[in-house]
Amino acid sequence: MTISWFGNSSRTFGRGVHPPEHKEQTAGLPIRRLPFPPLLIVPLSQHTGAPAVPIVRERQEVVRGEPIARAGGFVSVPMHAPATGVIDRIAPAPSVKGDLALAIFLKPYPSASQEILYGAPRDIEKMSPDELIQAVQDTGVVGLGGAAFPTHVKLKPPEGRRIDAVIVNGCECEPYLTTDHRVMAEQPAEVIHGARIVMKALGAERTIIGVEDNKPDAIAALERAVQGFDAITVQRVQARYPQGAEKILIQVLLDRQVPSGGLPADVGAAVFNVATLAQLGELLPRRQGLIERVVTITGPGVDKPGNYMAALGTPLRWALEQAAIRHDASSVILGGPMMGPAVASLDVPLTKGVTGVLVFSREDKQASRVYPCIRCAACVAACPLHLNPSRLGLLALKERYEEMELDFHLKDCFECGCCSYVCPSRIPLVQYFRLAKQVNRERKGKTDAGRGA
Numbered sequence: 421m422t423i424s425w426f427g428n429s430s431r432t433f434g435r436g437v438h439p440p441e442h443k444e445q446t447a448g449l450p451i452r453r454l455p456f457p458p459l460l461i462v463p464l465s466q467h468t469g470a471p472a473v474p475i476v477r478e479r480q481e482v483v484r485g486e487p488i489a490r491a492g493g494f495v496s497v498p499m500h501a502p503a504t505g506v507i508d509r510i511a512p513a514p515s516v517k518g519d520l521a522l523a524i525f526l527k528p529y530p531s532a533s534q535e536i537l538y539g540a541p542r543d544i545e546k547m548s549p550d551e552l553i554q555a556v557q558d559t560g561v562v563g564l565g566g567a568a569f570p571t572h573v574k575l576k577p578p579e580g581r582r583i584d585a586v587i588v589n590g591c592e593c594e595p596y597l598t599t600d601h602r603v604m605a606e607q608p609a610e611v612i613h614g615a616r617i618v619m620k621a622l623g624a625e626r627t628i629i630g631v632e633d634n635k636p637d638a639i640a641a642l643e644r645a646v647q648g649f650d651a652i653t654v655q656r657v658q659a660r661y662p663q664g665a666e667k668i669l670i671q672v673l674l675d676r677q678v679p680s681g682g683l684p685a686d687v688g689a690a691v692f693n694v695a696t697l698a699q700l701g702e703l704l705p706r707r708q709g710l711i712e713r714v715v716t717i718t719g720p721g722v723d724k725p726g727n728y729m730a731a732l733g734t735p736l737r738w739a740l741e742q743a744a745i746r747h748d749a750s751s752v753i754l755g756g757p758m759m760g761p762a763v764a765s766l767d768v769p770l771t772k773g774v775t776g777v778l779v780f781s782r783e784d785k786q787a788s789r790v791y792p793c794i795r796c797a798a799c800v801a802a803c804p805l806h807l808n809p810s811r812l813g814l815l816a817l818k819e820r821y822e823e824m825e826l827d828f829h830l831k832d833c834f835e836c837g838c839c840s841y842v843c844p845s846r847i848p849l850v851q852y853f854r855l856a857k858q859v860n861r862e863r864k865g866k867t868d869a870g871r872g873a
């Protein structure tokens with residue numbers, strides 16, 4: 421991967437794309453709180469790993485912030501009540517994946533103050549790394565940049581690996597999204613506090629916060645907040661997609677290359693999103709749990725775009741009504757347009773991994789006719805991992821999925837969508853790659869089961 425310096429302060433990587441940013445609708449809008457809906461739907465699996473296990477029963481009253489489900493294992497996190505109210509039921513609910521998943525339904529009390537009474541202060545300076553890791557799990561915090569990977573798991577690197585550098589992702593390179601931008605501009609002290617917590621838990625010596633240069637107010641706020649913390653620096657990077665991808669940001673900020681199939685820990689790094697650290701910095705010293713998050717709701721299909729603080733479990737339909745969804749809205753995407761999935765139902769709830777909701781109207785719908793590959797190599801030039809999307813696409817059409825993995829590094833593809841974006845033939849390459857990975861996973865599962873039988 422090529423790294424470039426621009427002037428004396430802005431660096432970036434050599435490939436990728438720079439799509440129109442479309443951030444102007446919401447970038448300058450302060451975070452506003454969404455009202456509580458009449459019913460919250462809190463899925464037990466809002467994260468990577470084992471689902472949480474309910475510790476409440478139907479008709480039980482709960483206060484805002486109280487634990488309502490415990491972690492289902494080490495790679496899992498607890499859930500906390502997003503509002504003071506009563507448990508209505510524990511039952512399957514529609515999920516973003518299109519299936520049904522168990523959730524706790526909670527009716528907020530309309531007359532409750534919704535003050536967070538749960539929790540007690542504690543001094544993180546007196547806590548050992550192991551106590552900090554347990555405390556991070558207790559907050560229920562997961563990667564809020566979209567991955568939803570439990571944060572405490574990243575604080576326990578594999579045996580024999582030592583983390584010397586913490587990388588903080590403040591790039592927010594997906595078009596339209598401004599969640600992280602507002603968090604950095606409005607909660608810089610919490611971001612720094614969160615960085616100090618993870619540095620202490622990991623025994624890391626330094627932290628670099630990478631922020632794209634299209635967010636000057638966020639950079640200025642962080643530079644002010646970082647005064648007095650010599651081990652933490654703010655690094656301006658040039659706006660380019662997908663700069664926020666873990667492996668790319670490590671290369672850009674540390675000049676270290678994560679090996680194919682490897683982890684950031686293999687090169688002594690751990691990567692955290694800014695919103696994740698802001699929540700840790702706020703919640704952990706108060707012994708509180710994650711009950712809400714900032715979500716950008718935007719796009720031509722809403723009349724009141726904004727950066728909204730939403731209680732976890734807020735139904736998408738309710739959130740979109742508050743943002744004045746237009747009658748001609750046609751498609752709704754969770755996250756940004758490059759990587760976010762389209763939702764099939766507005767009955768799904770907003771969960772820990774939802775960074776944004778993007779609403780298009782009918783007139784934005786582009787022609788979707790697909791043409792044959794003209795071998796222009798635009799996709800090859802755009803792939804930040806130096807894969808060959810054109811070749812992978814041709815193999816996918818022939819259903820030679822195993823060959824894609826064995827000979828063309830399909831597993832390294834992190835589905836950034838750059839190849840599909842630049843393809844003049846509108847070939848949905850990234851969709852082909854998702855399908856190929858799924859088929860390979862299923863085949864491997866059958867083989868493993870056959871061996872075990």
Ligand code: SF4
Nearest residue numbers: 803833835836837839
């Ligand atoms: S989706 Fe995969 S193949 Fe396409 S550009 Fe991104 S990493 Fe490369």
Ligand code: SF4
Nearest residue numbers: 793794796797799843
């Ligand atoms: S960008 Fe599209 S048309 Fe060009 S080589 Fe890649 S797959 Fe073929």
